[in-house]
Amino acid sequence: MNLKIFLLILLHEVCSTAEQILFKKGADNFKQHRFRHFKDFFLFLKKLLKTPIIWFAFILTGASWLIWFVVLAGTDLSIAIPVDSLQYVMILIASFIFLGERMNWKRVVGTIFILLGVLLVAKS
Amino acid sequence: MKNIKNRLTLKVFFLIIITDVLESVAELFFKNGATATGMNNIGLHNFLEFTFKILSVPSLWIGILIYAVNFFVWMIILSRIELSVAFPIGSTTYIIVPILSIMFLHEKVFLLRWVGILLIIIGVYFISKSTENEPHKDEP
Numbered sequence: 001m002n003l004k005i006f007l008l009i010l011l012h013e014v015c016s017t018a019e020q021i022l023f024k025k026g027a028d029n030f031k032q033h034r035f036r037h038f039k040d041f042f043l044f045l046k047k048l049l050k051t052p053i054i055w056f057a058f059i060l061t062g063a064s065w066l067i068w069f070v071v072l073a074g075t076d077l078s079i080a081i082p083v084d085s086l087q088y089v090m091i092l093i094a095s096f097i098f099l100g101e102r103m104n105w106k107r108v109v110g111t112i113f114i115l116l117g118v119l120l121v122a123k124s
Numbered sequence: 125m126k127n128i129k130n131r132l133t134l135k136v137f138f139l140i141i142i143t144d145v146l147e148s149v150a151e152l153f154f155k156n157g158a159t160a161t162g163m164n165n166i167g168l169h170n171f172l173e174f175t176f177k178i179l180s181v182p183s184l185w186i187g188i189l190i191y192a193v194n195f196f197v198w199m200i201i202l203s204r205i206e207l208s209v210a211f212p213i214g215s216t217t218y219i220i221v222p223i224l225s226i227m228f229l230h231e232k233v234f235l236l237r238w239v240g241i242l243l244i245i246i247g248v249y250f251i252s253k254s255t256e257n258e259p260h261k262d263e264p
Contacts, residue, residue, distance in 0.1 A: 020207055027202035035200070048199055069178055070171070072158040088212050095208035106254035107208060113247030114212045120240030121218040 008071050009083045015064035017090045021098050022057035081122045088115045132205055132213075132252045139201050140210060144217040146194045153187035209255055213248055 029051060033044055048054060071080055092111050095101040161177040163170065178184055201210050219241050225231040 020211065023199065024202050024207040027199050030199075030203035033203060044200070045196060066175065069154070069158045070174070072155055073161065073163060073174070088215075091211045092208050095206065095211075099207060101206045101208045102254070103208070104254050106250045110247045110250030110252075110254060111208075111212050113243045113250060114215050115247075117240045117243030117245075117247060118215050118218050120243065121222065121237050123236065123240075 005071060005075050006083065008067055009080060010086075012064050012067040012071060013084065013087045013090055015060050015067065017087060017094050019057045019060040019064060020091060021094055022053050022060065024095075024099055026051045026054040026057065082119055085115055085118045085122070088118075130205055130209075130255055132209055132255045136201055136204050136210075137213070137252075139197055140213050141216055141220070143194050143197050143201070144214055145220060146190050146197075147214075148217045148220075150187040150190040150194065153183040153190070157181040157184035157187060205255065209251055212251055215244055216248065219244055 026048065030044060030047070033040070033047075035041060035044070088111050092103065092107070096103040157178055160181045160183065161174060163174055163177065198210075222231075222233055222237055222241060226233055
């Protein structure tokens with residue numbers, strides 16, 4: 001893996017972390033939405049697609065996909081996935097800063113365990 | 125009230141597993157699509173060519189279709205629990221794929237992978253615990 005690929009993966013992570021933050025902000029409008037009938041799902045989708053922040057997130061999705069394709073064409077998934085798992089840390093910190101989510105020791109320990117586990121599974 | 129709704133319920137957990145499985149399938153289609161362009165040294169000079177080429181690959185569009193369904197399920201999940209809970213639990217894909225390959229393909233799984241699976245399970249446990257109620261200052 002060369003520096004170019006590494007920086008591309010990092011850029012991909014920043015884009016998709018920002019994308020997830022925006023998705024969450026959009027989804028927060030639907031905390032009270034109930035899914036009782038089939039039509040509730042359509043209503044959810046309809047309202048969702050009228051939320052501007054979701055469209056900003058889509059643009060970021062497109063950008064991070066394009067970067068990811070470039071990465072995948074130039075390297076192996078077995079190399080790309082371990083580097084990409086840095087995103088667990090990014091999401092944890094970004095959720096705390098931008099969404100005001102709880103960051104207690106259980107969540108930090110849980111995230112670290114998962115990160116290590118993913119690295120081991122991807123490596124073997 | 126606010127905290128109870130943020131709890132990781134079994135229903136939400138299963139939704140996350142569904143998106144995980146779908147996402148790993150989509151990932152395979154994307155990898156297939158990227159390889160199908162036949163290009164492997166992509167820089168600024170041939171980036172547009174790469175973009176046009178990949179848009180004409182069918183497996184890319186199958187991947188995008190799966191992603192569209194996944195997006196919908198993911199938004200339902202995010203309307204129910206915190207992002208820093210939903211996202212790491214998304215890593216259960218790494219457990220599902222090896223377990224399925226043991227069950228159906230009778231594959232041997234190396235010790236290191238078992239350790240990894242165990243670590244992920246412990247991590248998921250801690251994260252689900254982190255959503256439980258704590259004495260909160262805005263609680264009545």
